[in-house]
Amino acid sequence: MKKLIIVGLSTVTLAGGSAQAQDGHIYAGLDGYASLLGTEKSSGSTLSLQNKFTLGGGFAGIVGYDFGQFRLEGEIGKHYHNAKSYAVNNAAGLGITSGNATAGKSNMTHYMVNAVFDIDGPFANKNIEPFVGAGLGLSNIGWNNMTASGNAAAYTQGSDNVFAYQAFAGFRVPVNENIDISLKYRYFGTNDANRTDRLGQAFKTSYDAHDFVLGFRYKFGVRNDDRMAKVPQPLPAVAEKAPEPDPTPVADIAPAAPAPAPVIDRGPYSVYFDWDSSFVDTNAREVIRKAIIESTKADQIIIKLDGYADRSGPSGYNDNLSFERANAVMETLIANGVDKDKILIDGHGERSPEVQTEDGVREPRNRRVIIQLN
Missing domain, CATH: 2.40.160.20 (Porin)
Structure with a gap:
């Protein structure tokens, strides 16, 4: 023995x-x-x-x-x-x-x-x-x-x-x-x-x-991570562009054509999480920061957040966990000046995985929130 x-x-x-x-x-x-x-x-x-x-x-x-x-x-x-x-x-x-x-x-x-x-x-x-x-x-x-x-x-x-x-x-x-x-x-x-x-x-x-x-x-660490996610620290401030001076009028020149609309990267942006956690780590915060920058390029932007989980736990538990992850990203957005009325969230649990796996498998790429600018 x-x-x-x-x-x-x-x-x-x-x-x-x-x-x-x-x-x-x-x-x-x-x-x-x-x-x-x-x-x-x-x-x-x-x-x-x-x-x-x-x-x-x-x-x-x-x-x-x-x-x-x-x-x-x-x-x-x-x-x-x-x-x-x-x-x-x-x-x-x-x-x-x-x-x-x-x-x-x-x-x-x-x-x-x-x-x-x-x-x-x-x-x-x-x-x-x-x-x-x-x-x-x-x-x-x-x-x-x-x-x-x-x-x-x-x-x-x-x-x-x-x-x-x-x-x-x-x-x-x-x-x-x-x-x-x-x-x-x-x-x-x-x-x-x-x-x-x-x-x-x-x-x-x-x-x-x-x-x-x-x-x-x-x-x-798991619960502490969740608490940190719910009280996120502000991301680095996005520098505002100084207003351009009014052009000096030139006589007898036709008005300039309107400037083209800004090009907006609407995503999707993928925010990944540790296993059984909704803590927004440094890498996730950098992805969120980029999404915030793009969202400021137009007034009528709606930010859609879709949370997901891998298949390592019970399906009901993973449904709740996917909502917690989406909510953690939403709280980070709000803490950095995004209007809550411009954010929509949803949780999908184990459905629509990025990587197909057997039931019970822990897959890092399936533990995510997708940010889409609409």
Whole structure:
């Protein structure tokens, strides 16, 4: 299992190498879980017994970076289990017998680095995003007061630091643009821990847990970007041309023909956005600035804004996101002197993409607002 997890971790990391940097954001979260600790063996030169534990639990804190389809995260967590019973094959002179446990706890703290790969596919339209992942790290496994029925003293206690590994699979559901809820199954294992019994004899114990995890994630930057979009900073002022002096009249010369109407570049102008964002960045602001300059060349200009989204999320969510993007561009125009009555906006969600893709695919060129001067 350990070799499979190490190979899987390498594969996930390589697969995420091509993720688009513009999709990135930091996130943090909390996990809570029910945990089944397997039948753990204690074995030495003569000692041989099996330790069984009750259903336990635990929690973890996570901080990571989402590159788009690939995530890299750090995790610190705890596992707690109470001893249930012992099956003794060889007591090694300790005087312990098989039976129910009267005392005993297993406490484990883990420090992990995880690689997670989000799976795009048919579930995306159902507001569900499946994922798989693996992690490597360090665990401190402590056994406290491990005592069998009919025995006055614990046969062992103490802790050891060991190499740890995990593999997991699950799905996450977006509550809104900032918050995700997830469910996953995790297998968690370690190298054998070194221990000493109460007679000073060395032995080893195994550790492998099966966890059922409920998770909460908060994505930083997405909501702040939206707020920035709604309160855009003014673009560089467009210099006004100084009025030309009246021409000196020349006698007996016919009036000059009217100047030709100014040539207006009516677009379309394409403003692009990061994934799951309506933040108007520097490149977008430059495109908007050019559209504003052209719109000042005539009095009766109507500015049409059409928002779009890619197919990486639920269609209803993308409909709203496309309107948010169009609204963000409108607010930027208004902040730079454009009359709101001259602006029309619409949102088209996933419809009319610039690039045709399968459902669930994140495509930067489809996350856009088209500006048209009419």
